[in-house]
Amino acid sequence: MANTNIRLSLALDACSSEIPLSGALIVNAKNDADYSKLGQATCIQWFKPTCDRLMEIGLKSLQNFTTINSFALVEITRSKPQSLGLIAKAFDALSENSILMIDGNKTDGIESHLKTLRKLFKIEGIISKSHGKIFWIKKATRPQILDQWVQGLEPVKIEKDYKTKAGIFSANHIDKASSLLLKCLPKHLGGIGADLGAGWGYLSNELLKTNDKIKSICLVEADWNALHCAKLNINDSRAKFEWTDATQHKNVKYDFIIMNPPFHQTRKAEPDIGKSFIIQASELLTPKGQLWMVANRQLAYETTLDTCFTSVNSITETPQFKVINALRPKKQIFR
Numbered sequence: 001m002a003n004t005n006i007r008l009s010l011a012l013d014a015c016s017s018e019i020p021l022s023g024a025l026i027v028n029a030k031n032d033a034d035y036s037k038l039g040q041a042t043c044i045q046w047f048k049p050t051c052d053r054l055m056e057i058g059l060k061s062l063q064n065f066t067t068i069n070s071f072a073l074v075e076i077t078r079s080k081p082q083s084l085g086l087i088a089k090a091f092d093a094l095s096e097n098s099i100l101m102i103d104g105n106k107t108d109g110i111e112s113h114l115k116t117l118r119k120l121f122k123i124e125g126i127i128s129k130s131h132g133k134i135f136w137i138k139k140a141t142r143p144q145i146l147d148q149w150v151q152g153l154e155p156v157k158i159e160k161d162y163k164t165k166a167g168i169f170s171a172n173h174i175d176k177a178s179s180l181l182l183k184c185l186p187k188h189l190g191g192i193g194a195d196l197g198a199g200w201g202y203l204s205n206e207l208l209k210t211n212d213k214i215k216s217i218c219l220v221e222a223d224w225n226a227l228h229c230a231k232l233n234i235n236d237s238r239a240k241f242e243w244t245d246a247t248q249h250k251n252v253k254y255d256f257i258i259m260n261p262p263f264h265q266t267r268k269a270e271p272d273i274g275k276s277f278i279i280q281a282s283e284l285l286t287p288k289g290q291l292w293m294v295a296n297r298q299l300a301y302e303t304t305l306d307t308c309f310t311s312v313n314s315i316t317e318t319p320q321f322k323v324i325n326a327l328r329p330k331k332q333i334f335r
């Protein structure tokens, strides 16, 4: 991050006279970036652990655009329609003549955004550094295509009438791993359950359709946009929704947990995230509670599972995925 901070810092210095002391907006704000030159900024962020860290360092963190601002910075996401939608929303949330900066890495498509915006606006400045670019425009006449970009942020229907939004996990289709887990889940799951990293709600919704003995299922999800879709997708009063970091979810005990845990937050695989989900599941389950999970086959979760559960059973394996049922959690303490 240090080098991308230099990119931002150079851009902010280049237009320092136009940066307000307060009233800046940072869209998709990162938790490890240095925004100190932007004073009392408001952030837009949907990923709960990042929001928590932004708030810890004193930045206001919202999920919707609500204010008119005198400067905006958009950190692009990996999704092109989501990034374009956010650029359009940031443009609309600016007062006339204010600066809109767009920052991102080459691998996330910043060059394609520069090409697109160049056709519509005068580019006031560009800085290329650290495998990425930051460029800026001034708010002037609004091109009509921005309506289409804003529309790209709205929920759309995919297979089986499920609704998803650009930028969330598996936005275009039902995830293959989750689909495999669903086929392996027993029809007799009952009591109080949780779906850790519930995404847009596929697993919980399908499970509720076939298991009448379930009293409730809590969809625990860190991505506000994904959880918003889950609320649209599930019409069953037994479903509860929690926008939270699953590894911080506390003070409840579950009879069963289902999960297709996240395995990366950056582009590379980070098995530690899945391991922390397994530890958390063992702590959230009752002594007779059971965990049903699916994972990419190459991710080595077995040692963690054996440390946390008395009985660990492989239910099925495909060339890509494995489904595991773990029983009798060893740890029974709340963190």
Ligand SMILES: C[S@@+](CC[C@H](N)C(=O)[O-])C[C@H]1O[C@@H](n2cnc3c(N)ncnc32)[C@H](O)[C@@H]1O
Residues within 6 Å of the ligand: 049, 169, 170, 175, 178, 196, 197, 198, 199, 200, 201, 202, 203, 220, 221, 222, 223, 226, 244, 245, 246, 247, 259, 260, 261, 262, 263
């Ligand atoms: C592999 S996806 C599975 C999504 C969903 N269960 C499905 O079947 O489509 C993992 C999900 O975990 C969410 N996630 C990532 N980190 C999280 C955290 N710390 N707490 C809760 N959810 C998290 C991601 O946003 C993503 O939706």
